[in-house]
Amino acid sequence: MASRTENDQAGEYRINDLARESAIPVRNIRLYQERRILPPPVRRGRVGWYSEAHLARLRLIARLLDRGYSLAHIGELISAWERGRDLADVLGLEAALTSPWSEEPQTVISAGDLQRMFGKQEERGTLDRAISSGMLRPEGTRFRVASPQLLDIAVQLVQAGYPLSVVLKLAEDSMHDIERVAERYVSLVKATITPSLSPGDSHGTDEPAEIDDPAAAAALVQSLRPLARKSVDAMLAMAMENAVNQVLGDAVSALAKETRES
Secondary structure (H helix, E strand, O other): OOOOOOOOOOEEEEEHHHHHHHHHHHHHHHHHHHOOOOOOEEEOOOEEEEEEEHHHHHHHHHHHHHOOOOOHHHHHOOOHOOOOOOOOHHHHHHHHHHOOOOOOOOOEEHHHHHHHHHHHHOHHHHHHHHHHHHEEEEEEEEEEEEEEHHHHHHHHHOHHHOHHHHHHHHHHHHHHHHHHHHHHHHHHHHHHHHHOOOOOOOOOOOOOOOOOOOHHHHHHHHHHHHHHHHHHHHHHHHHHHHHHHHHHHHHHHHHHHHHHHH
């Protein structure tokens, strides 16, 4: 069996390594190549080498399959996308679109770990809610934590005296709200790389212009990542300040009213 060695170049994979990195079986990778939805590897001697671009393509295929697309439909999409464009630029855009937005490493914990973190408050109902919200994902008898940072925040809130059910409700509601924000930012990218209006029809509208160059579109997506995160942080700080001031103002008004009436 081929395996990565110290002589392998960074960002290059033999087929078994590519299968392991992408969590896609070797037989599926070969099938995708036969269907021409995955480019062939670069041959050096008797060894075929795959790149990060191939890994990005596999992740894109996996996501499209999860959304219900057939291999035939995926082939048509990729063929139309690549027609008349440089393949490397197209794959670069795919990598920008499919690479993780969070650099936070995920962790795997046991039911015993959860029990130690939350004590008697960790019950089946709360566990089911954490799973359905995507915060935890079952892996056999253990659980993968999507965001260890959020889990640590939940632990601190419970230790501060807030019931776990209240903390979960806060997380669920906040995730629902932030998903709406994410959809708005993603709509910017969608309107740019797959505009709903044909060229020439967007004049005088608020729709962004189509970027026909995949490399430029990839750069746009990459630039959006830190901007989206910073803007959400800034807006949350402003909203928290306004909300706290409102609560304090209401409390002062109530106290003043009681003082006048006494």
